[in-house]
Amino acid sequence: MKRAFLCGLLAAAALAVPANAARTVPVHVDGGRLPGTSYLESGVTYVPLRYLLDALGGWTVDWDSTQKAAVASSGSTRLTATPSKDTIQINQKTLRGNVTLSNGRTYVPLRLVAEALGNEVEWDPYLQGASVTSAHADYDAEDLYWLSRIIHAESRGESLEGQIAVGNVVLNRVKSKEFPNTVSGVIFDRRHAVQFEPVANGTLYQTPNTQSVEAAKRALDGESVVGNALYFYAPALSQGTWINANRVYHMTIGCHRFYL
Structure with missing residues (x-):
């Protein structure tokens, strides 16, 4: 990315948030990037209320010029965010934040509002942003986000079976005592050098295609095509010297060889 273009983006981001914002941060809801600009200040992540509720689904949001507050409703739940009072009213419960x-957007504390509505919020140290798993989600948002991306980066040209296999290896490592116990921890593991080349070359951060997301969901659902395999490599791209010398060959799918 050219420096001038990057500076332009940073300048645009700075204009889109309150003047006292510490820094902008990414926020994902169920694995999808939240539109607009979110920011981190004094350890609290703030997001545009409308974008958050739109991402959670099923909400209508309006600005009440009489109350000078953002009002939203979903079924029997009513939410009112009032800037002059620093309050978020959810039915009969009053939250202070x-x-x-x-710039025409009502910003609210992400964790305060999202958790009050029954959702889960995690800080993702690798994303350097927040990850929200909605109450109706089938998958942990952080797990789906990273697993779909490593599958896409490692095997986007492979069959669905081959992509599920890559997901299986990551999840097998999560279960193994030899590796970190989270999806992101496995992917970014550096104890014995970088484990996955896309972490080093940056392709991990590319948006995954539809098939890669499907493969990640199937792997998370427990679909397995490579048993207990913990390693793989593509002979066309690597000699796999260490793997061949130290691990037991299991099977080949597409361009990848898998090892126990």
């Missing part, structure tokens, strides 16, 4: 109106 910094509510800011900036």
